[in-house]
Amino acid sequence: MFKLFFEKTYIIVVPSYKETLAHRHNMLHVFFGNGDLQLSVSGKAVCGNVIILENDVEHKAPDGEIAFFLFVDPTSHFAEVLRENYLKGESAVSVSLPHPPFDKAVLTEESIKKTVFDFAGVVQLSKLNLDERILQILNDIDSFRHLGARVSDLADKYSYSESYLTHLFKQETGIALKSYLLMRQFEYVWREVMKGRSLTEASMDAGFSSPSHFSDVCRKLTGISVTKVLESQKSQL
Secondary structure, eight states, rough: OOOOOSSEEEEEOOOOOOOOOOBBOOEEEEEEHHHHEEETTEEEEEEEEEEETEEEEEETOOOSEEEEEEEOTTTTHHHHIIIIITTTTEEEEEEEOOOOOOOOGOOOOOHHHHHHHHOOOOOOOOOOSSOHHHHHHHHHHHHEEEETTTTTHHHHTTEEEEEHHHHHHHHHHHOOHHHHHHHHHHHHHHHHHHHTTHHHHHHTTTTSSSHHHHHHHHHHSOOOHHHHHHHHHHHHH
């Protein structure tokens, strides 16, 4: 069954199926497999039961049985740990860890978090050491206070020119403010849908023009079909 768990600096996904379209997004990936996973990125093949993927790299889901995977906030300490300890400038790396196969039917948020902790060590829940002005904006966005807002709206609210805010945010976080706003909209909808709200209500509240608009964004960002996910959820009931 498809499951989503939202942590402070990462999102856990237990997939109900593995087919995805080629896509890219501004979150890092960590895939945990039952046995070896195989992924080809920019002509380089990586293979291991854990695969780590840098943000903004085009990819599909790895071959092999994915137990669960993570979307990691690229501005977080967790992302810094992944980059310094594993990626080291590479776009994708694999790791082979000694762990028994995961039983997807009984995977819980706590058991996954323990696996993540054992893998990455102590993961601080704070952002990186950012400019205080950008940190405030990040905290407000993460609290869903700017759902559907445009960059120009935030520039007006925080008394910046749009060009300066865009430059400062990218300089401090490494990602575009527009992309970060969109990812938090995406997160909000999934949080609400997993609570039982309708996709229509959640997507409209988040500032998408329609449920189909959200579905298009989801497919482009993650390669996941919202329709297939919802259908798989119903079939498990």
